[in-house]
Amino acid sequence: MADTHDHLSDHEYDGIREYDNPTPAWWHVIFLGSVLFAAVYFLYFGFNRTAPTIWSQLAAQQTAENKRIFGALGNLNPDEPTMRMLMGDPKFMNVGRSQFQATCAQCHAKDGGGLNGVNLTDDHYKNVATMPDLFKVISEGAGSGAMPAWKNYLSTNERVLLAAYVASLRGTTPAGGKPPEGNPIPPW
Ligand code: HEC
Numbered sequence: 001m002a003d004t005h006d007h008l009s010d011h012e013y014d015g016i017r018e019y020d021n022p023t024p025a026w027w028h029v030i031f032l033g034s035v036l037f038a039a040v041y042f043l044y045f046g047f048n049r050t051a052p053t054i055w056s057q058l059a060a061q062q063t064a065e066n067k068r069i070f071g072a073l074g075n076l077n078p079d080e081p082t083m084r085m086l087m088g089d090p091k092f093m094n095v096g097r098s099q100f101q102a103t104c105a106q107c108h109a110k111d112g113g114g115l116n117g118v119n120l121t122d123d124h125y126k127n128v129a130t131m132p133d134l135f136k137v138i139s140e141g142a143g144s145g146a147m148p149a150w151k152n153y154l155s156t157n158e159r160v161l162l163a164a165y166v167a168s169l170r171g172t173t174p175a176g177g178k179p180p181e182g183n184p185i186p187p188w
Contacts, residue, residue, distance in 0.1 A: 066155055069095055076160040078135035080188075086164035096165030099158060103150075112166070113174025117147065118181050121172045126182035134163035 006019040045051050076082050086092045101110050107117030118126060127142045128134055138159050141149030150159060167188060 062155075066157055070157050073157075076157045078132055078139075078156070078160050078163065080131045082160060083131050083134075083164035083167055086161055087168045092161060093165060093168060096161045096168075099154075099162060100165055103154070104162070107147075109174060109177075111174035111177075112169040112172065113177030115178075119174070119178040120166050121169045121174050121177060122180040123170070123184045123187075124180035124182045125185050129185050131163065131167050131188055134166050135159055138162055138166075 006021065009018055009020045011017070045053075070076070076086075086096070100108075100112075104117070107115055108120055109115050109117075112120040114120065125133075127137045127147075137147060138154075139149060139151040141147050150162075154162070170188065
């Protein structure tokens with residue numbers, strides 16, 4: 001057991017004397033430990049390009065999640081038969097809906113009726129004449145960037161699925177949808 005008695009130090013100034021209370025050893029250990037930890041942490045995450053970041057972790061999780069969702073389907077083609085196949089499967093339409101609501105609803109509204117993005121449920125389109133055009137617009141964007149390009153943010157499979165989901169919105173009746181914009185196109 002360490003000596004816990006206070007020691008009066010030798011010096012005196014204007015009749016004032018002081019106790020000698022050294023910082024305890026555990027405090028030094030924590031202090032030096034955190035300095036050391038900070039140095040190692042900074043070197044590892046600051047200069048090591050292979051160190052995991054929240055972005056790379058997210059990408060890895062997203063890849064695993066895509067594998068789980070798309071399973072045996074493999075890589076989807078952005079063509080009409082593939083989109084019709086996805087539209088016919090409620091399981092995929094559910095995934096498409098949650099992706100749409102997370103990524104697209106801020107501009108197109110949850111039900112596709114349109115906010116500052118266009119109404120996706122009517123028969124009028126500005127940049128679309130066929131189902132694969134949906135994939136093209138989602139990938140490349142439109143309206144000089146008013147509709148963002150998603151090809152660097154969403155995988156091909158996700159974009160094919162979103163195109164199929166958007167195609168499925170056509171003919172639905174959103175609450176308070178925006179008036180039609182663009183030209184009417186033939187049914188899918
Ligand atoms: C920042 C707002 C914004 C977001 C987010 C957004 N869009 Fe758009 N989108 C727009 C605008 C604005 C247009 C109309 C572009 C134009 O005027 O040509 C548009 C157009 C479209 C079109 C073409 C419609 C047509 O009439 O030609 C599709 C399809 C589409 N968006 C799907 C999506 C999907 C799917 C997502 C989510 C991955 C998405 N959008 C996210 C703003 C947005």
